[in-house]
Amino acid sequence: MILGGVINAAGNVVNGITGGGKNKSQKIKGNVVLMKKNLLDFNALASSAIDNVFELLGQEVTLQLISADTPDSANGNGGKLGKAAPLEKWNLTLTSPLASDSTYGVSFEWDEQFGTPGAIIVRNKHSAEFYLKSITLEDVPRAGRIHFVCNSWVYPDYQYKKPRIFFTNKTYLPHEMPATLIKHRQEELEVLRGDGKTQLKTGDRVYDYATYNDLGNPDLSSSLARPVLGGSTEHPYPRRGRTSRPPTRSDPSSESRLYIPGTFSTYVPRDEQFGHLKTSDFIAYNLKVLVQNIIPAFEAFVNLTPNEFDSFKQVDDLYLNGIQLPTDALNKLTSNVPLPMLKEIFRTDGQQLLKFPVPKVIEDRSKPTAWRTDEEFAREMLAGLNPLVIRLLKDFPPTSKLDPEVYGNQNSTITKEDIEYNLDGLIVEEALSSNKLFILDHHDTMMPFLRRINNTSAKTHASRTLLFLRGDGTLKPVAIELSVPHPDGDKFGAVSKVYTPAEHGIDGSIWQFAKAFVAVNDEGHHQLVSHWLNTHAVLEPFVIATNRQLSVVHPIYKLLHPHYRDTMTINAMARELLINAGGVIEMTFSTGKYSMELSSEVYKSWNFLEQALPNDLKKRGIAIDDENSEHGLRLLIKDYPFAVDGLKIWFAIEKWVRDYCSFYYKSDEMVQQDPELQAWWKELKEVGHGDLKDQPWWPKMQTREELIESCTIIIWIASALHASVNFGQYTYAGYGPNRPTISRRLMPEKGSPEYAEIEKNPEKAFFRTMASQLQTLIGISVVEVLSKHASDEVYLGQRDSPDWMTDSTPLAALEDFQKRLVDIEQEIIKMNNDKTLRNRVGPVNVPYTLLHPNGDVGLAGKGIPNSISI
Template sequence: MILGNLASSVGNVVGDITGLNKPSKNTITGSVVIVKKNVLDFTAVHSTVADSLFELLGNQVSLQLVSAENPDPANDNGGKLGKLATLEYWNLTYTPLLAGDDSLYKVSFEWDEEFGIPGAIILRNNHTAEFFLKTITLENVPGEGRIHFVCNSWVYPDRRYKKPRIFFSNKTYLPHETPAALRKFREEELQVLRGDGTGQLKTGDRVYDYALYNDLGDPDKGADLARPVLGGLAQYPYPRRGRTSRPPSKTDPKTESRLFLPNILNIYVPRDEQFAHLKLSDFIAYNLKGLVNQIIPLLEAFVNYTPNEFDSFKDVDNLFFSGLPLPTDLINQVANNIPLEMMGEFFRSDGQQLLKFPVPKLIEDRSNPFAWRTDEEFGREMLAGLNPLLIQLLKEFPPVSNLDPRVYVNQNSSITKQDIEYNLDGLTVEEALSSKRLFILDHHDTIMPYLQTINEYTEAKTYASRTILFLRGDGTLKPVAIELSLPKMEEDKIGCVNKVYTPAEHGVEGWIWMLAKAFVNVNDSGHHQLVSHWLNTHAVLEPFVIATNRQLSVVHPIYKLLHPHFRDTMTINALARELLINANGIIERTFCPGKYSLEMSSVIYKSWNFMDQALPNDLKKRGIADGDIKSLDDLDRLLIKDYPYAVDGLKIWFAIENWVRDYCSFYYKTDEMVQRDPELQAWWKELREVGHGDKKDEPWWPKMQNLEDLIQSCTIIIWIASALHAAVNYGQYAFGGYFPNRPTLSRRFMPEKGTPEYAELEKNPEKVFFRTMSSQLQSLTVITVVETLSNHASDEVYLGQRTPNWTTDAVPLQASDAFNRRLAEIEGVILKMNIDKKLKNRIGPVNVPYNLLHPTGEIGISGKGIPNSISI
């Protein structure tokens, strides 16, 4: 027994010694979080059954570790591959019935010392259905501890892919810092995402590519639905969109064919850019589809039961406070054609079936129901309303035009000193100009080139406009003159006829002044929707989404910085092209430029400047800032101190800039590192030369040769995606849901003295107002659309919020925490300013506090919150 024990001990010692030269075998355990296709999704039921059978036959979900330390010559010097492991107990794991709930699986990997630290995982889905892979976490990795893989990607059956899916750990690498064992996989993954530019793209594909805006028209349905291709031509420059690869139309080979309802949600975007399959974002997508396919036809049916027009403001107020009864046969039509959840959204029941909408914040305060009509509110909304981006300092009186003198003549303003001087609180025009207290909202030069065409070939009857405002001592803006202009041919050039209107409160002159303000708001509504909103946020950002995914690896620090700000953008843009901005779409039917809407935005894009999107640059260019604003210490340079969009925006801007500076400075220690980063340089080159290819020769593009170029560029991108979009989107229902405040179309010209229209205005001014502005159907359509577009989803991700474990680097994590603390401080400051009665522009006569740049928000139409991305 003793000898036996001794021999055993010697054997153990020998084994321990020889073990120094042999790798020890270990098991690494991991957990995998997946969202399956919901079992209540009937299209997935057969896949669920098939996948269970596949599991029994051994066709499972397999995972394979990839070494970050040890390359394998047999694998083209890519990282050594571990043995296959499979998800355990697929059939026994509880699958939640509720959409979006997670399923947790375990997996065990064989590991030895020769393998080293895992840096990536190859995953193969051998089932028949896709699933959403959220995270993979490895536990107790020798020498490393826990390793996180933040995946957030749809994984389709492996047969759909030319290359198996690979997911990298949450470590961050500049290209030259990438472990040699992972470089092959880093480059191959980017090649997959770029595609080869050919072939039909299908649901589930992951290719990011570019195309012109050639999918807006539908010439196969008639010549009146043909639209010019935007982009690629000097006449119609435009940012690029994501390639959808549909075949050309039969009528025009340059125009891409369109999808038809009910297949509208099948438009191609890379799978991971699509709305989360199981969240409220999908409900929004289906609402947009339902608006076109079901709701608008029912609104048309409802209008046919009425006199087809609103006659008074009381009629409009009833939409929000009392509701309009629905005829019985229309109720039956609603019940038969609209899903219950959509009935609850658009057709509400208060003891009887009523057409009733949420009360817009503009008219919530019933102590002063006509506060929205006041001149003070009219001026305030240029500073704290839906489109606070256009007001600018008036530097020359009377205002002048910058239209091409070879084509246009006599386009300067006809406003005189006598028109306004009595309204300048005792100042002369020269004194008001020199003290920088005159401002202008100028919709003349942008509208005039299309005005004759709009008035002749659409139902609109409208004007180019200029509005002069005076900055009063209490910080409010007082409109002192509105000029409405129509084109007039003068020999071989385009001149104009101007008429000036000045403030009046009572009688028919008061209604004329109200109509003049409404004509201005028609122009402003069109510019807001087509330029401030669509072009300057949605459209200009899409090339950045595409280029970032094509040229920056998921482990690149700039990809990690920017990626949260691209969520859902390509999908909402694709839906907009199919339903909102397309030929005879909702925008063309309800906004003044009509069929020329996108064409006009293309002309305006000619003057788009990436650097001007930086808020400090924008304020200086508009003359609102008297000099450079380099920090919050320079806020006193604002000529309008109580300018809520500018004041709150600058706080957000510098918070973003400081966060970006801290983050980028950690990875790029020198300017030379920026210059020698091949992925970064390829990204910036593609953005300029392809994504915004029509602007590639502009001198204002940053050269991306130093750290400051990178910081400023990333700050602008994040600003556009988050705060700028929030400022022009989430107030749409608050200010535009009550459409008399912001009509989107005018159908008759201003009544002139001595005409029947003027006599009608004297007798029934409210009726004339509603016959002049948007029709009942157009107004109801706008309400339903902006109600949908003003919603914050239940899964909204607000500025500063990030997926847990998104990086392993401590300094960026600390900088991210500091950014969030700063945003919380800004929230507190905004709330305090909104109750400061000295700041009259914060809430205005309508008692609506300015919260559009309040960083966090609430579900629904809250008018508050800055999402990370353009997600609606």
């Protein structure tokens, strides 16, 4: 007989007394979803065999519930601990040769005194790590279903000083945390912070800071020494993740570069690594194969050829017909790289290695030279790879902000006579007053580095490009000024020459050269500043500070965490292969060994609040406040695809963040009194971006508005801003002549042999001046890898788990955000089909889709991932 009890749907007695008069514990059933280390891992077979032995010896994976209600003095007043329960049938579940999920059952003993589970301890007694995705408890008395979102690698238990703990998917501000779980919340953050001293190894979960002192390799060669970026007023920089590698022998301020070919050897916290992302892992592998194997094959190829392109047709053949690779180079390559991998990277059958996908900028073969038009040259400043630099010209002639005591007179030499004939009947003053003149200015950024750059194999200019806004909404370039330092010294200023549009003869060829020199500057600024510095580098401190100071149950952690996925890993890979001394960037860009130093110089003027798109547009004079316009902003260039689409995305993000934050923070006082939030922001400013900590523009984080604006900026940088400067790389820069990255000769003067060469054979002269054959091949290959979307991409508005939280109001706000993004997609499609908006598609017939929220796998040229993951 049953007294005073009820029977639940499973037939278990709850709060009941059986006829025997004793409390009976019941079983709580659960499901655990995880991914074993797959069989493609060379350690997996041995680990699996050892695990079989461990299973027989009773060593297993166990889970132990922690009560959210009942304290236990034996647990330091943390929650009462349940009895450890093993995963069921571990070795009866076959491990797939590919990474895939497996589901296991688990049964927990539970009694009335335990209360509701609030956290869970997971112990791995096996010999190999596994990726734990989620734990779900079913039919928990008085609680129903309880879900734990884990998404973490769990290593063998002996590697941890503290056991692995996971919290339910509930969200708690610090003062709302159940008292029994506070201890566990604090201990978990302490683990993630580490002690700042311990040698870090694979499987560690420590997030800490370091300067960029690992780019050089002075032990290998003094020519590979590079200045430390960060920690000084001379070379300020955002911080990167600490790796704890020892210093170099020749320079104690530089960190050594432990590099093992074929592996990724830089420490990154384990849960930040690509390991559980099959396609991202594959793309990363492509990048390593490219740098370690394919570039040497390119070198072998060009050594057996004239080493130069002679015509645009030869470049076009890379995409349309392919180029035969010499047998020796092919054999050497295929001995190191499996043929399936070569087919994936270059679509080769083993004979035509050098056949690339046709970049969209030349895909329309009915207009094969459309990329060379002035209209397309200007349009790409609004809808291309780097639509972040063009600004309204407010003073004529343009002036320089460089210190005249150091650099002399650096003001522009462009005159009214150079441009007035091309202003559609306006004089300069009228064009200025009617907001018709714009400038692409790469003068002040380049000039301080030009003397050093031009003493290397690269030869280039600082540039200013003036553009006029026509009545049809398009821009036309009206003058390009190219400058070099005065031969007698910096204090004597610049030596400048002005070029104006021409279509035919030698003047037309010189004008094309002038545009190419501008493109070299713009491509360098794009890669080093707009892309690397302003997205990858500046965001990494946010990733580190968030993991160190905000608990996984904190609402702001839950808001921001999806926007950090894989960023630390791709940044570490960049330091290892791309931005390091002698790496791909130094090999293929005019800025060469000074590339990262240049980005440090630009970081001096970085301003967090100016990363907000409305603030950026207003700073550049592109937008003005107008209460009668949508969102109170009016664009001076109405058909500015990046700005138009970007503002739609920006305000959609801002509304989502506002709705989310307003649910958890009902007042400014709640922001001020949140210790985790305040510690997060303090560390971010004083350590993560510590070189700029005294700047007055930092939000004080004392109001809800400051919190909303800051989180919106972070999400914008990680998602839409990065997408706009990354995923169109192959579209535009995959065709080298459209976006050359390096110039090897200065603009020729009349009477010189180089000038005569342009007169005789302008195409051949172009390729002798711009990137070499090898540099072109490397550049194309790198941007192809970096422009691809992974098949497991998580796009803006999406979450990788539907159970990421339990609060209904934020979940409803996310649904609203998702619906708004769908509407924006339709608006973008409609605008791209509007023939009156000429900048949306342009002469090359490439619609602007880089801020289309959803994307496709591969070289889609559209889609906004949540995070900087490639």
